[in-house]
Amino acid sequence: MKRYKYYILAGIFAIFLTILQIFISRSFIEKDKGYVFIAERAILKGEHIKEEDVKRIQVYGISSTFTIDENKICINDIQEGTILANEMLCDMPPEKDLRVICLPVDKSRCPFAILSSSDTINVFIMPDNKSISIYESAWLDKVLKELGISYDSESDIGFMIENLEIADLGTYESSNYSISIKVPKLIDKLFAFIKGHCTIEIILP
Secondary structure, X not given: OHHHHHHHHHHHHHHHHHHHHHHHHHHHHHHHEEEEEEEOOOEOOOOOOOXXXXXXXXXXXXOOOOOOOOOEEEOOOEOOOOEOOHHHXXXXXXXXXXXXXXXXXXXXXXXXXXXXXXXXXXXXXXXXXXHOOHHHHHHHHHHHHHHOOOOOOOOOOOEEEEEEEEEEEOOOEOOEEEEEEEEEHHHHHHHHHHOOOEEEEEEOO
16 A cells, blocks of 8 residues: 555656646746747838838747837848848938928828828829920920939820828818928929929829
8 A cells, every 4th residue: 555655656746847847848938939020021222111011920049129110211122021130220311402392182082091191102293285385394394304204295194203201291271181292302393383284193102
């Protein structure tokens, strides 16, 4: 009978040791648990990285120090699935000679509700060639050439100015909303001209 007691005690002790080993192993595993952040999409040089562009994955043995900072931009192109690091980002270059202009936008034709400050938009411009004089047409062709925008007044409906950053979203202006965008000096002059001679459409990239 005493022998069975020893067997029982030995079994209990073995179970105890097994549980203790499992507990210690889990403690080490939890201690080594970390996370890395990977790109959910291909991100181009100069782009901002937003929360929806990043996926956090649990790993063991390392812990990422990557921080999402929308005030910084990518130094180089980043492929989808790349593990992200802070060294891949840099501060935005200072804005040189950028001006803020306001465009009235027909609320029935622009998805205003899904826009936010710092988003980018494209602006499609359709000139009214009948109201543009020969001198004005020559000036327009010169400006568009400087901007690298292709436009033929004889055959093209209009032209696109791409990736304009939103500075602010206004409120109602009678039946319209207003959107303020950041533009260089030359595009500022172009918009000052086209407001009286063109139809403007806001298009999301």
